[in-house]
Amino acid sequence: MDIDAALFDVFGTMTDWRSGVSGELASVGDRVGVRADWHAVTDDWRRKYVPTLGAVVSGAAPWRSLDGLHRVMLDEVLAERGLDAIGEADRERLVLAWHRLRPWPDAPAGLEMLHGSPVITSALSNGGVGQLARLTKQAGLRFDCILSAELARTYKPDRRVYLRAAELLGIEPGRLLMVACHPDDLEGAAGAGFRTAYIPRPLEWGPEAAPVPTPSDVDLVADDAVELARALTG
Amino acid sequence: MDIDAALFDVFGTMTDWRSGVSGELASVGDRVGVRADWHAVTDDWRRKYVPTLGAVVSGAAPWRSLDGLHRVMLDEVLAERGLDAIGEADRERLVLAWHRLRPWPDAPAGLEMLHGSPVITSALSNGGVGQLARLTKQAGLRFDCILSAELARTYKPDRRVYLRAAELLGIEPGRLLMVACHPDDLEGAAGAGFRTAYIPRPLEWGPEAAPVPTPSDVDLVADDAVELARALTG
Known part of the structure; x- marks a missing residue:
């Protein structure tokens, strides 16, 4: 991709x-x-x-x-x-x-793999800039950039969040990939012209939660962040 | 400090x-x-x-x-x-x-030392967010956050840049340290209530340039980024 x-x-x-x-x-x-x-x-x-x-x-x-x-x-x-x-x-x-959340076990390694590739990585979260800086530092999540919905003064999945991220990175939406376990986030990103990658997180709501169906209208599905990094760099 | x-x-x-x-x-x-x-x-x-x-x-x-x-x-x-x-x-x-600039030789190591400490590190530059993400990634400069004057739509040493950074980080100015080799940047930061650290970069304008006098009204002077990290974590 x-x-x-x-x-x-x-x-x-x-x-x-x-x-x-x-x-x-x-x-x-x-x-x-x-x-x-x-x-x-x-x-x-x-x-x-x-x-x-x-x-x-x-x-x-x-x-x-x-x-x-x-x-x-x-x-x-x-x-x-x-x-x-x-x-x-x-x-x-x-x-x-x-x-102060903990990362999923694969998340730090996936980001390190991408850090060593030409692909820029960034958080794009509804969390605030300061919240994300603290969270990613203590969780060992190495992003090249921190972007927040706060910078658009609205929240995902509002397409203005994705368009603001594209503007700040100086990269056209079609060359940006949104990675999420939430179909509505990926739909919002696709509406702004982004490519999309889905990572299932079956434990997000605990081991008893009903499984989330894998969305069919995404560009990539990866089992976890390491698989995603392999798909993007392989 | x-x-x-x-x-x-x-x-x-x-x-x-x-x-x-x-x-x-x-x-x-x-x-x-x-x-x-x-x-x-x-x-x-x-x-x-x-x-x-x-x-x-x-x-x-x-x-x-x-x-x-x-x-x-x-x-x-x-x-x-x-x-x-x-x-x-x-x-x-x-x-x-x-x-696509290269880092000063001490800069990556100084940031890695601070990354391992509780002190959050961020760029706060007149470069754009995307420019800084690319530059710091390829230069091996590990920041926990990327902040740009662009987010205040003005430039350093305008105090609105420093105040916007404090607002986005959710940290009061008195608990933030601005690190620069330019006295005007440190004056701007001090005007916004920041602490200040000066690092001399005698080669910034080449080996023939006249030496810049060390400013006297800063909170800390460090020879380079590693010395700064030692002073902040020691």
Whole structure:
């Protein structure tokens, strides 16, 4: 595939948000003395993501950073589950759990392989620039560039995010590849003229989750980030 | 020094623009069959940088990318030196010489040392985002983040560039360190509330250039990027 840069989704595609966030929720719960199914709380939190960000994309809600939106969503989830014992300082700390996620095991090696190739790699995430810099550094995810939906003041899958990334890289959309485990992200990218690569992440929502069907309208399907790097450099 | 992130100037501080650009000018000259003192042509080109970018900062000229400004400056220099034989395609290629610079010998190792520390590293350059991604990748300069004056639509040493970087990183200016070999860059950063570190680059303008006096009003002076990393992590 003749491309100049590969842009990666981060939450779900390169990092395992569910273990990281539920682990931090559990440790706050232990300390505060409240019990809950922390995986279910985490899933509730994440399920609010698409509608909450969608309201910003549609213009129904004003632009706000992902940290700010994560806080609003967390307050809703804790209220719905009667977890009011978790106080202000812990809520602030829990928002930052999304800055400290672990990578999927293949993700660092795949990025290192691409770093050694002519293909430029970048994050292209709904996370903020600072959040992504911290997250990718501590997770050992070596990107050549950090790009965020924040730079377009909207969120994926709004096509303006992908077009802004193309503009900032100075690369035409047809020579850019979006890599994600979320079909809606790839559809948004394709709508902006990007090539698309799908990586399945069957454990994103935990081992019990229903399998996501592989989208048929993508340019490439790779089992993981190392397979993707092989396909792009081989 | 208690900081969260170190932001680096790139042209001059981490890369040797003079050898890279004059080498590409010389090879174009050879091919076209024109002779000139290519170091002097390069120095002329670079001397136009401060007034040309200054006109954007003051509002006298509209915002334009650094590639666009480099092209305007190159056309001026070639006209002044009677080098009209260098044609359109070569001029476009020469602008991209600023995307392919070599690092100073200590720069990659200094950044690797900081990568292994809790301090976030970022470029903060007048180069564009795409230019910086390409340049730092091929030069082996490992930054955790890429930030550009382009994201503030002005140029250093305009304090809005530093404030925009602080905003995007989500870090207060007093916990950010600007690293540069140019006193005006450090003054601009200090004006935005940043800490400042000076690295002398006595060869920036070639071995014959007059020495630059070390500025006295900075927080740290380090001989090179490795010494800086030692000072920040030791």
